[in-house]
Amino acid sequence: MLTSILDCAIDRMRPAALASLARNTPRAFTDWKKNAAFLNIIRYACKRSPFYKRKFAELGIDPGRIKSPSDLGDFYTTPQDISANAEEFLCRDPQIVFESSGTTGKNKRVYFGQDELDHIGRMNASGLLLGGITRKDRLVNAFDFEIWIPGMVTQKGVEKLGALTLVAGKIDPVEVYRRIPIYGFNVILGEPTWLIKLTEIAEKNGAYPLKLLIAGGEEMPEAAKPWMEKVWKGAGVRMVYASVESGGIMAFEPFACCDGYHIDENDFSVEIANPDKEGYGEVAFTTLNRLTMPLIRYKNRDISKIIEAPCACGLSLRKLARMRGRSDEMVITAAGNLYPLMFDNILKNIEEITSDWQIVFKLRGIKEIMEFNLEIKDASLKERVKDKVISSIKTLYPDMSRNALLGIYEMEFAYHSPGTVRSGRKLIHIVDKRHGR
Ligand SMILES: [Zn+2]
Incomplete structure (x- = not known):
């Protein structure tokens, strides 16, 4: 009951208030709320989704007896489950669908409601605010607007932020480069490889004074970041960790000192499946607030570990270490x-x-x-x-x-x-x- 009142409050908050919540919420409170939301979503999904109903019955899991994620034992969902049974995951009528780029042959389909996309937008905007971007900045959204998600969710985020934005999509970086001085853009968002191409153009033809370059969708090669910051004369390069399945940004790097991705623990419960001695294993996340197609302990193949130690930036949210690779690439x-x-x-x-x-x-x-x-x-x-x-x-x-x-x-x-x-x-x-x- 208390958690649903809190969720309603969070749903009405403006991005600035959400950003302040991420800064100031004690970890013990976050954990209590996260666990309560985890139990709620298990019960909800078991009642409404044919997939979870069937799986839990097969494994003899009684959702009423679950007290924490570890009580689910070896129960995980996988990309294969989504590829095979996407619509069986649904708990209510969907309004928008995205597909993954599909490296395994069959694309994964992930469904959302418009209200969920709206929520993702507000969380993304609060992440941008935390990273120091304000409505005074001028942005380029160069993420792809094809059938996968980044262009659209980034757009939802910048709309909630209220800053001037060029909705470029993944066009030729030369076109964006030409427009930087015309509009005075100072924040550019796109895939790492696209931003690297843009930086190569700037290295050759001269850089403009940017504030931030924000990349997501795949890992940035280690060497690229310092080189980009040098070419752009000190502009920051930040990464977000997101995928079609996570919907919005699951974890992000708001400051240069973070060395890892702070997890959005309001919307995701993140575990590491079968960790090794150092704590590295496959990332398994549960979406805590998605009612259309909840994902429970979804193993996304990325290999990382959870960093419990407090971060120099002062955020209390736990972090994921930089991805070591994918379990299917090991x-x-x-x-x-x-x-x-x-x-x-x-x-x-x-x-x-x-x-x-x-x-x-x-x-x-x-x-x-x-x-x-x-x-x-x-x-x-x-x-x-x-x-x-x-x-x-x-x-x-x-x-x-x-x-x-x-x-x-x-x-x-x-x-x-x-x-x-x-x-x-x-x-x-x-x-x-x-x-x-
Ligand atoms: Zn930090």
């Missing part, structure tokens, strides 16, 4: 268990290559080959790049280096011209071709 190899982030660390300080790369694992006979596919800026620098990669592996991951020296696997290098390694919207960093895949 490979068990002769060089160890490898995640994309490890290769990002190896390659990030090598200035002769671009930030797009792909590692292919294959077999020659029974010998395992780790092939680095790198985009090189000048073909005469191949040997230098190879030496730098090998020495970086030696310093950062001695085991990986030792196994190569012992001949347990071999490293090979294939060089490509800039802009050619990426073939689709998302760059697949690790490709495993060893076992007929």
Whole structure:
């Protein structure tokens, strides 16, 4: 009862009040409210959604007896569940649908009500305010407006903020670059790779005084951020963590000192499924306030860990560490268990290559080959790049280096011209071709 009164109050709050709530709410109160909302959504979903009704019956789970997320044991939902049964998740009539970009073949469909989109907009606006953006700033929304979600939810956020915005969509970055001085834009929102292209244009033709570049939709290569901040003469580069399934922004990085994503604990209960010794495992989130298509303990394949320690920025919200990669991109190899982030660390300080790369694992006979596919800026620098990669592996991951020296696997290098390694919207960093895949 008390939590539903609180939710009604939150639903009526303006973004500025929401931002102040995120700044000042004690963690114990957030946890109490989060757990109550978690139990409510379980009971609600079991009553209304054919999928949850069936699943819980199959597993013998009595929603009335659940007291905390861990009482659900091994019950998780997965991208395959959504691909196969999207409409079975529905608890009420939907009004708007988005599709994922679908890296597994079949697109995932996620449904919302207009009221939910409105709520997402207000939360996004409060995140922008927390990050120091006001209605005096001038924004460009260069997120994609195709059948997936970022353009639309970003737009809802900037509308609630009330700042002047160019609704650009994912157009040629040159078009946005040309308009920056005309309108005096100082905040630009888009996918990391799109913002990198825009920054390349600025590096060549001169930068304008921007305040912030905000990226989301995929991880930013480690090396890109400091380079972008330098090109834009000190503008901040911030990341948000969002997906079609999370709807809006599930976690965000409002300040330079955060080193991780603060979780929106009003709308999401985030757990780490099967964590390793360091606490890293698959992110599993529950949507606490979505009534159209609630997702309960949805494992989204990203690998991260929850950071409990207080943040230097002063927000009490817990954080997710920078994604280590995706569970479907982790490979068990002769060089160890490898995640994309490890290769990002190896390659990030090598200035002769671009930030797009792909590692292919294959077999020659029974010998395992780790092939680095790198985009090189000048073909005469191949040997230098190879030496730098090998020495970086030696310093950062001695085991990986030792196994190569012992001949347990071999490293090979294939060089490509800039802009050619990426073939689709998302760059697949690790490709495993060893076992007929
Ligand atoms: Zn922080």
